[in-house]
Amino acid sequence: MSDPSAPPGRELLLALQLLDRQIVDRHGKLAGKVDDLEISLPSGGGPPVVTALLTGRGALADRLGGRLGRFAAALSRRLVAGDRERPGRVPVSRIADIGNHVTVALDADEMPTYAVEAAVRHGIVEHIPGSGVKGA
Amino acid sequence: MNKVLGITLGILTAMGGFVDIGDIVANSETGARFGLGLAWAVVVGVIGICVFAEMAGRVAAVSGRPVFDLVRERLGAKVGLVNLLASFFITFLTLTAEIGGIALALELASDVNYLLWIPVAGLAVWLVIWRVKFESMEQIFGLMGLVLVVMAVALWRLGPDWSDLAHQAAHPAVPHGEGHATYAFWAIALFGAAMTPYEVFFFSSGAVEEGWSRRDLMLNKANVFIGFPLGGVLSLTLMGLTAVVFQPAAVSVGSLSQSALPVSLAVGKLGLALVIIGFFAATFGAALETGLSCGYTISQYFGWPWGKRVRPREAARFHLLVLVALGVAVGVGLTAVDPIKVTEYSIVLSAAALPLTYLPILLVANDRDYMGESANRWLSNLLGSVFLVVLVVVAAVTIPLMIVTKAGS
Amino acid sequence: MSAFPDRLRLSDLLGAEICGEDGRHVGVVHDVVAVQAGPLTTGFDAALELRALMVGPRGIRARLGMSPAHARGPWLARLLALPGRQTDPIPWSAVTAVEPGRIVVGAISR
Numbered sequence: 001m002s003d004p005s006a007p008p009g010r011e012l013l014l015a016l017q018l019l020d021r022q023i024v025d026r027h028g029k030l031a032g033k034v035d036d037l038e039i040s041l042p043s044g045g046g047p048p049v050v051t052a053l054l055t056g057r058g059a060l061a062d063r064l065g066g067r068l069g070r071f072a073a074a075l076s077r078r079l080v081a082g083d084r085e086r087p088g089r090v091p092v093s094r095i096a097d098i099g100n101h102v103t104v105a106l107d108a109d110e111m112p113t114y115a116v117e118a119a120v121r122h123g124i125v126e127h128i129p130g131s132g133v134k135g136a
Numbered sequence: 137m138n139k140v141l142g143i144t145l146g147i148l149t150a151m152g153g154f155v156d157i158g159d160i161v162a163n164s165e166t167g168a169r170f171g172l173g174l175a176w177a178v179v180v181g182v183i184g185i186c187v188f189a190e191m192a193g194r195v196a197a198v199s200g201r202p203v204f205d206l207v208r209e210r211l212g213a214k215v216g217l218v219n220l221l222a223s224f225f226i227t228f229l230t231l232t233a234e235i236g237g238i239a240l241a242l243e244l245a246s247d248v249n250y251l252l253w254i255p256v257a258g259l260a261v262w263l264v265i266w267r268v269k270f271e272s273m274e275q276i277f278g279l280m281g282l283v284l285v286v287m288a289v290a291l292w293r294l295g296p297d298w299s300d301l302a303h304q305a306a307h308p309a310v311p312h313g314e315g316h317a318t319y320a321f322w323a324i325a326l327f328g329a330a331m332t333p334y335e336v337f338f339f340s341s342g343a344v345e346e347g348w349s350r351r352d353l354m355l356n357k358a359n360v361f362i363g364f365p366l367g368g369v370l371s372l373t374l375m376g377l378t379a380v381v382f383q384p385a386a387v388s389v390g391s392l393s394q395s396a397l398p399v400s401l402a403v404g405k406l407g408l409a410l411v412i413i414g415f416f417a418a419t420f421g422a423a424l425e426t427g428l429s430c431g432y433t434i435s436q437y438f439g440w441p442w443g444k445r446v447r448p449r450e451a452a453r454f455h456l457l458v459l460v461a462l463g464v465a466v467g468v469g470l471t472a473v474d475p476i477k478v479t480e481y482s483i484v485l486s487a488a489a490l491p492l493t494y495l496p497i498l499l500v501a502n503d504r505d506y507m508g509e510s511a512n513r514w515l516s517n518l519l520g521s522v523f524l525v526v527l528v529v530v531a532a533v534t535i536p537l538m539i540v541t542k543a544g545s
Numbered sequence: 546m547s548a549f550p551d552r553l554r555l556s557d558l559l560g561a562e563i564c565g566e567d568g569r570h571v572g573v574v575h576d577v578v579a580v581q582a583g584p585l586t587t588g589f590d591a592a593l594e595l596r597a598l599m600v601g602p603r604g605i606r607a608r609l610g611m612s613p614a615h616a617r618g619p620w621l622a623r624l625l626a627l628p629g630r631q632t633d634p635i636p637w638s639a640v641t642a643v644e645p646g647r648i649v650v651g652a653i654s655r
Contacts, residue, residue, distance in 0.1 A: 012593065014555055015576040020208045020216075022201070022439050029450075033208065033439035037555035039595065047637050050579060050593040054554065055439075063556040064214060092593060100199060100506050108441075117440065121452035130267055131448040131455075 012098065014050070022101040023055060023090070025108040032113045034102060035059035038089065052089040053102070056113030059087035088112025141275055142355055145342045146189075146363025148278035148421050153185065153335040154367030155284060155374070156422030157237025157392075158230065158479045160415060162329050163371045164389040165544075166322050167378030170311055172304040175372055177323040181330025182368035184526070186360050187519045188494050191501040191512065192336045193356035196343035199506045203340040203497055204436040210496040219492045220437045224430060226489055227334045229482040231426035232465040235261070236475025237419035240392045245412050251472060258466035261423045265458055270345045270444045277421040284414035287373045290402035296380045304379070313386075321541045324530055325480070328487030330368070331527075336497065338425040341432045345445045353510065390476065430461040480543055487534045490527040498524060549643050563600055563648050566641065571650065572600035578634055597634035598648070 012018060014037060023031045036054040061072040089112065090104055097103040108114060125131050153159075166174045192203045204223070208216035238261070239253035246253075264273060310319045339359075348356065377398035378389055389395060392415065400408035428444075435442035435454045442454040469475070498520045501512045512520070538544075550557070555577065563571040576599035581592070635650055642649040 010581045011596070012579050012581075013576045013599070014579050015559055019555060020213055022205065030439055030441040035213075039553040039555060039558075041549050042592075046594070048549070048553070048595045050555075050595070060213065060438075063554070064217065100201070117452055120456050121449050125449055125452040125455055128266070128448070133267070133447060 018053075018098065018102065021098075023053070023111075024101050024103050025111070026096070026103070026105055027107065029108040031104070031106075031108040031111050032056050032088075033060075035087070036063050050092055052091050053095070053104075054087045054089060055111070056088040056116070062087065143359045143362050144271075144274040144278040145339065145346060146359025147282070147366065148274045148363075149189070149335055149339045149342065149359075149425065150363040150367030151278060151281035151418045152338070152422035152425040153332060153364070154182075154330065154371045155281065155414070155418040156230075157233050157240070157419050157475060158332075158422075158483045159329050159371050160237070160374065160392065160395050160418075161389075161476050161479050162322070162325050162483060163375040164378045164395040166326060167375035168382035168387060168389045169314060170319065170322065171379040171383050172301055172372075172376060173308045173311065174319070174323055174326055175305040175375060176308055177326040178330055178368055178372055178375070180526075181327045182365055183519075184327075184523045185331045185335060186364050187516065187523060188331075188497055189336055189339050189364065190357060190360045191516060191520065192340040192497050193343050193348070193360060194353060194510055195497065195500050195506065196340040197348040197352050197356055198350055198508065198510045199500075200344060200349075201506075202344050202432065202436060203336050203493075204433050206500045207493075207496045208437055210499050211492075215492075216437060219489075220433060222489045223333055223337070223493060224433050226332075226482060226486050227337070227426050227429045227433065228461055228465065229478060229485065230332065230334060231423060231430060231461060232468045233475050233479040233482055234419050234423035234426055235462075235465050236469050236478065237392075238416065238423060239469070240475060241412055241416040241419055244393055244396060245409075245416070250475075251470060254469040255466050257420075257423070258462050258469075261420065261427055262459060262462050264420075264424060265427055265444070266448065266455070270342070273424060274342070277417050277424065280417035281414055281421060283410045284370050284373075284418065286403060286407050286410040286414065287370065287377060287399055290399040290407055290411075291373055291376050291380070293402040294377070294380050294398065296376070301376060301379070315541070317537060318541045318544055320533070321537045321544045324487050324534055324537065325483050325544065327530060328490070328534070329483045330371075331490060331494075332483070332486045333489060333493040334426050334429040336493065337429040337432050341428070341436075341443065345443050347445070350510070427458055427462055427465075431455070431458040484534055484538050484543070488531045491524060491531050494520075494524060494527060550645070553643065557645070558598070558643075558648070561646055561648050563598065563635065563650060566649060566651055571635075572602055574648065575599045575601045595637050597636045598640075599634050 018037065019034055021034050023034060025031045032055040034053050034055060036059045037050050038052040038054055039048050040051045041048050058072070090106070094104050094106055095102060096105045104111075109118075163178070195206070196202050204220075207219050210216075211219060235254060235257050236250070238257035239250040242248070242253040242257070243250035268276075310316055343352075343356065374395065378395065381398040381401065382389060382394075387394075396408060396411050396415070399411040403410075431454045432442060434440075434457055435451070440453050441451045443451060448455045468478075498512075498517075500506055501516065501520070504511050558574050558577055561574050563574060565571060577595055578597040578599060579593045580596045581594075639650045640648055641651045
C-alpha cells in the first residue's frame with residue numbers, strides 16, 4: 001500500500017536507490033533483485049515513466065552486456081518455459097514501498113523469477129528427505 | 137546460561153577463522169621456521185577482523201542484511217560480479233581444503249587413510265547443514281573446538297623460556313637461513329588467514345539467521361571481542377608450541393601429525409586425543425562456514441531466498457548450491473591433491489581479494505539511511521580506513537611474493 | 546522528442562554519452578532522477594516520472610557502473626568520488642533525442 005510517510009513528489013535517484021536493490025514480497029520473502037528498469041513514453045505525452053521493474057530471466061545478463069551477457073540471457077530464457085522474448089517484469093503499480101529494499105504487493109510465487117526456484121524445488125530439493133523441516 | 141551461549145556464533149566463526157586447516161598449517165610452519173617472530177602478523181590480523189566483523193555484525197543487526205547482499209548495491213553489478221566470482225572461487229577452494237583437513241584429522245585418530253574419509257567428511261558436513269539447527273551447530277562445534285585450550289596447557293608444561301618467547305614476539309627478526317621475501321610472504325599468509333572473507337560472510341549471515349536486531353548490538357560486540365581474540369590466542373599458542381619443539385631442531389612442519397606432536401609430547405595420550413578432537417571440530421566448523429558461504433555469496437548477489445532459517449524447500453537454489461559445492465569439493469579431494477597445498481594457495485589468494493570484500497562493509501556501516509544512529513563513529517572509521525590501506529598494499533604484493541618465494545618454501 | 550526507442554531500459558541510459566545538438570560532448574550519464582508525480586495508479590503512490598539526468602565526466606567509475614553518490618562515508622571512501630567533478634543535473638525537458646548509447650540535448654542554461 002502507499003507509504004504515508006513519503007511526501008508527494010518524492011525524488012529518487014534510480015541507479016543509486018532502485019537499481020540492484022533487493023525485492024521483498026508481501027510476506028517478507030526474498031524475491032530477487034532489481035536487475036533493470038523498463039521505461040516508456042506515455043501515450044498521452046509528457047516525460048518518460050518507469051513502467052516496470054525487470055528482474056531475473058536474463059535481465060541482468062542483458063544489462064552487463066557483451067556477447068557473453070547476451071548468450072547467458074538467451075540461455076536463461078530457454079531454460080524455463082514462458083515468454084521467450086522478455087525478462088521478468090514487475091509493473092510499477094505493484095510496488096508497495098521503496099526503502100532500503102523494494103517491497104512489492106505480490107507473493108514471491110507470483111513473480112516471474114519464481115519459475116527457476118520452483119523448478120529446483122520440485123525437481124531436486126523436494127526429493128531429499130527432510131526438505132520440509134526448518135533447519136534453524 | 138543462554139546469555140553465555142549467545143557468543144557461540146563468534147566462537148564458531150573464530151574457530152573456523154583461526155584454527156582451521158589453513159591456520160593450523162600456517163601457524164605450525166611459521167612457528168617452526170621463525171619462532172614467534174611472526175606473532176605480530178596474527179595480532180594485526182585479529183585486530184583487523186575484529187574491526188570489520190563488528191561493523192558487519194552491526195550492519196546485519198540493524199538492517200537485516202548480511203554483507204554480501206550489499207556488495208552489489210554498493211559496488212554496482214559489474215564490480216559486484218567480479219567480487220562474487222573471486223569470493224566464491226576462494227571460498228570454494230577453502231572448502232576443499234577444509235574437507236581435506238577433516239579427513240586428515242580423522243586419519244590421525246583412526247589410522248585409516250585420509251582419502252577414505254573424504255566422502256564421509258563431505259556427507260557429514262552436508263547432513264549438518266541440511267538438518268541441524270543453526271544455533272545447535274554453533275554451540276556444538278564452537279564449544280568442541282574450545283578443547284584446543286589443551287594446547288595452552290601443553291605449552292605451559294613444556295616449560296619454555298618465557299622471556300625468550302616474549303622477546304621473539306616483541307622484536308620481530310628474520311632468522312638465519314630464511315630470506316626477507318619469505319618472511320614477508322608468511323607474514324601476509326598469516327594476516328590473510330586471520331582475515332579471510334568467508335569469516336565476515338558467515339558471521340553477518342549468521343547474525344541474520346539468528347535474528348539479531350538493534351537490541352543485540354552489545355551481543356554483537358561480545359561475540360566479536362571475545363570470540364575472535366580467543367581464536368587468535370589459540371592460533372598463537374600453536375605457533376608457540378611448534379616454535380618451542382621444532383625450531384631448535386630446525387625441523388619444518390608439513391603434516392597435521394607434526395602439528396599435534398608438541399601436545400602429545402607434553403600432555404601424553406589424553407592431550408593428543410583432545411587436540412585431535414579440537415582440530416576435527418575446528419576444520420569441521422570451517423567446512424560448515426565455507427560450505428554455507430558458497431551458498432550465501434551467490435544467493436545474496438542474485439537476491440534468492442537463502443539460509444537455514446527457512447525450510448530447505450523455501451530456499452531450493454541455495455541448498456542446491458551448497459550440495460553441488462560439497463560434491464565438487466569431495467571430487468577434487470579424491471584426486472589426492474594435497475590439502476595442505478590447496479590450503480596455502482587459498483590463503484594467499486584470499487589475501488589478494490581482501491579489499492573488495494571489506495570496502496563495501498566500510499561504506500555501508502557509514503550509511504545513515506541503513507544504520508540510522510548506529511552508523512560508524514570516528515574510531516571505527518579511522519581503524520577501518522587504516523586497515524583498508526593495509527589490505528590494498530597486501531593485495532598488491534601477495535601474488536608477486538608468492539611467485540618470487542615459490543609459495544614460501 | 547525526435548527519437549525515443551520502443552523499449553527503453555534504465556541500463557540504456559546509464560553510461561550513455563550526452564552531446565549537444567552540435568555534437569559537443571557534454572558528459573556521461575551517471576544516474577537518473579525520477580519523481581513520483583503524474584497519474585495515480587493502483588498500489589503505488591504515483592507514477593515515477595523521469596525528471597533529470599545526473600551527468601559527470603567519462604571515467605572509470607562510470608564504466609564500472611558506480612555513481613559518485615555511491616561513495617559516502619569516511620574520507621577514504623570519498624576518495625572514490627574525487628575524480629568526478631559533479632556537473633548540474635540536466636532536466637529531461639532539454640533532451641531532444643535518445644539514440645543507442647547517445648543522448649542529444651538542446652539548449653540548457655549553462
